[in-house]
Amino acid sequence: MSILPDKLYFRIGEVSRIVGVKPYVLRYWESEFDLNPRQPNSSQRVYKRRDVELILEIKRLLYGERYTIEGAQKKIREFKKESSKQLKLNLTDNIIKNELKTIESELREIRDLLK
Numbered sequence: 276m277s278i279l280p281d282k283l284y285f286r287i288g289e290v291s292r293i294v295g296v297k298p299y300v301l302r303y304w305e306s307e308f309d310l311n312p313r314q315p316n317s318s319q320r321v322y323k324r325r326d327v328e329l330i331l332e333i334k335r336l337l338y339g340e341r342y343t344i345e346g347a348q349k350k351i352r353e354f355k356k357e358s359s360k361q362l363k364l365n366l367t368d369n370i371i372k373n374e375l376k377t378i379e380s381e382l383r384e385i386r387d388l389l390k
Contacts, residue, residue, distance in 0.1 A: 285327055287312070287320040294330050304333055307344055308351055 279293065291298045304310060310329070312320040322330070332354070336347040 279324065279327060283324050284313075285322045285324070287322070290322050290327055290330060293327060294334055296334065301330065304330065308333055308348060 280289075285293070287298050287301055290301060294301070305312065308329070310322075310326055312322045312326060314320055329351070333347055333351065336342040336350055337344070342350065
C-alpha cells in the first residue's frame with residue numbers, strides 16, 4: 276500500500292498511480308461504491324484524501340481479500356456506518372452546567388496566577 280502524499284486533494288491520474296489501478300477502474304468504482312469526487316470548473320475529477328483512503332480499502336478488499344464487488348460494497352457500507360457513529364453522552368443540563376462552572380473557575384484561577 277502506498278503512503279499518501281501530505282495533501283488534501285488528488286486528481287484522478289494521481290489516485291490511479293497511488294492506488295495502482297487504471298483511471299477507468301476508479302471511474303467504475305465511483306459508480307459501484309458511491310464515490311463522488313468533486314468536479315471543479317474543469318472536467319478533471321478531484322478526490323479528497325478520505326476518498327483515496329477509501330479507494331485503497333476497496334482495492335485491499337477486492338484484490339487482497341478477494342471479495343466480490345457485492346461483498347466489498349457490504350463491508351464499505353459497514354465501515355461508513357461505523358465511522359459515522361457519534362459518541363452519545365447522557366448528561367443532564369445540571370451536570371453540564373456544573374462542569375462548565377468548574378472549568379470557568381479553574382480558568383479564572385489560572386488567569387489570576389498569570390497576573
